[in-house]
Amino acid sequence: MNNRFFALIVGAAMSTSAFAGGLMTNTxxxxSFLRQxxxxxxIDVTxxxxxxxxxxxxxxxxxxxxNVQSAKQNRNITTTFPLFQYNVKNPSAAHKFHGEALAPVIPSFQLSxxxxxxxxxxxxxxGGGGGKCEFDQGLGSFEALYAGQIYSNSPLIAGMVGANVQAAAGINPEYVFRGYSMNSYMKGRQYYFGLQLGATRKITDNLSAYLGLRGVYASCNYNGWVTDVNVYLHSTSEYAAMLGDYAEFTYKMKDQEIELNCDQTGFGITPIIGIDWKVNDHFNFAAKYEAPTKMNLKNxxxxxxxxKGIASKTLPDGTENPNYNSTLGQFADGEEVREDxxxxxxxxGQYAPIEKLRLNAGWHYYFDKQAKKYGDKQDLxxxxxxxxxxxxxxxxxKFLTVSASWQCTRYRLSDEYMNDLSFNNSSNAIGLGVRMHVAPKCDIDLGYMQSMYHRKDVTMPTQAGPKSDHYFRTNRVFGVGVNLNL
Structure with missing residues (x-):
């Protein structure tokens, strides 16, 4: 068996940015943001x-x-692969995999x-991370790669099992491959906590400038396994009826099972500058720039x-490990992983044609290609x-402000960047809500945001035929905030 192959399975799916939805930004x-x-x-403390x-x-x-927010996201992948038809528990070429990302309590505060x-x-x-996500049936990348390796090695397995049966029973069973089964599971948690401190000064009565820093603490966990990998064989020889229990044989691949539980933590600093030009009571313009944040996550x-044998660069005697795979090696105990x-x-800009009405527009640009990732994934x-x-x-x-908004997010990612856990779909989002002025110095915000994601299809060639993935996700967030002016 090819040990490096099985390392690739877990490593490809358990990328460090997986449960953040890929790109590490959260606005x-x-x-107040959810409603507008x-x-x-x-111009507000929010x-x-x-x-x-x-x-x-x-x-x-x-x-x-x-503020407190609650977010729920569903991630749905339909993977079509020719060898899936050999899965004895689900003998069809298209398999559906469902993951649910849940962040029930997302706290925040702003102070000025x-x-x-x-x-x-x-x-x-x-400021980043996707909460918790669980795929209780594993992922298509797990199954497709295992299915491919099992199928290509089935003649070797059949010959080995047949030789053992012939030695025990004196009959050559001539086994052939009938199918496979496996048990796989993935769960992850990723949060990037940020504390921002800074100061703003009015340069003139209409112009102000801001300088600040944000400390970012990353706390992540990835837990997954591939177990109970079975290869099913049956005899086609003329002696099949005489083989009894040996006519159907299940080969258990205990030596190829993988179990992994990885905690990652790291810290970084983000410099921030900003400017605001309050032209008059009708117009306001602003800009903000955040420098890249270098993050090294410790495993x-x-x-x-x-x-462990696959993730280690060297053997116990100090020589180079021929089965080492750097993809799984990123989860080795004590390693540091770059994830900027x-x-x-x-x-x-904001325009207020009358005192009671405010129209807003904004543009964001994320320098994702310049943010260093493990394995130089930013190049994809x-x-x-x-x-x-x-x-x-x-x-x-006097007591109520109503609001509505729209946001369009456009990712420009290659097909090679997309995989089961770190896929990002471009989207349009709507936000609705109210601000209730419950007291002269107290307001309450209620907001709801829903994202409508574009569907994405990616087809990649393999030795067993084309593998196609259909990616789709849904996202809903609700929040409540209390604003005090003292």
């Missing part, structure tokens, strides 16, 4: 992430926003203190002996990601 920082996603030029320079124009005193020309502030949020890993957060540029990105947004707010009455 839904609070309930075009935040790049707002804009501490999108437009921190705008906080300079808040009234003097403390401003605090406390304003005094004369200065504003100092903080923002705590989850703490438990593996079974077979997986990309630089970002946000530009936005065709072009950097862009986002466009538009939103409207209307003060319906």
């Amino acid at each position: 839904n920082q609070n309930a 996603m075009s935040q790049d030029a707002i 804009g501490m992430y999108a437009n921190p320079a705008g906080t300079a124009f808040l009234e003097e005193g403390f401003h605090l926003s406390l 203190y304003n005094w004369e020309k200065w504003s100092v502030g903080a923002n705590f949020s989850i 703490k890993t438990e593996m079974n002996d077979y997986a 957060v990309p630089a970002m540029l946000f530009v936005g 990105i065709d072009k950097n990601t862009m986002e466009f947004s538009a939103g409207v707010e209307f003060d319906a009455c």
Whole structure:
């Protein structure tokens, strides 16, 4: 058997960015964003992430926003592969794999203190990561690669088993391949916690500038296995009736099972600059740039002996391991894995034709190709990601503001970048909600966001025939926030 092959299976699927949805960016920082996603030029404490320079124009005193969001995402992959028809539990060429990513509680807060020309502030949020995701039936990449290797090695297995049976029973069974079965499972958790601190100063009565830093702490876990791998054989010889229990034979591949549980942690610093130009009571323009964040994730890993043998670069005697595979090696205990957060540029504008109405627009550019990834995966990105947004707010009455918004996200990824867990689909999202003015110094935000993802089909050639993957996902987020002005 080819040991490197089985290393590739787990490594290809358990990429370090898998459960983040691929690209490490997350802009839904609070309930205010969910109800009005075009935040790049707002002047509000909830804009501490999108437009921190705008906080300079808040009234003097403390401003605090406390938020909780709940997100649920379904990831659906239909994999079509010729050898799937040999799966004795599901003998069809197309298999469906379903994963559910759940982040039931996503907390955040934004804080600003304003005094004369200065504003100092903080923002705590989850700036990246996809919460928790579980594929209880494993992944198509697992099954396709195992099926291919089992099928190509079935004559060798049949010959080996036949020789053993002939030695025991004195009859040559002439076994042939009938099918396979396996048990696979994947679960992951990935959170990038961010604490942003900074200060804004009014340069003039209409112009302000911001300088800040964000500390990013990554906490990730990947748990998966491939067990109970069975090869089913049956005899075609004239003596099949005489073989009894040996006529059908199940070969258990215990020595090719993989079990892995990997915790990854890391820390990085993000420098941030911003500017806001409040032209007058009708127009406001703003921009923000975040530098790339270098992240080295340290592994703490438990593996079974077979997986350890594949993940180690050297043998116990210190010589080079001929079966080493760097893809699985990235999960070896004690290893450090590069997983940078990309630089970002946000530009936005707000227009208020009347006092009660605010129209917003924004543009985001993510420097994904320049963010270093393990195995130089960033080289598989065709072009950097862009986002466009538009939103409207209307003060319906003294006690209620209603809002609606739209955001378009465009990923430009190669087919080679896409795989079961780290796929990203371009999308259009809508956000709806209200801000309730429950007291002179207290507002409550209620927001809902739903993303409509484009479907994506990828077909790749293999020795057993073309393998096709159909990717689709759904996403819904609800949030509530309390804003205090003291």
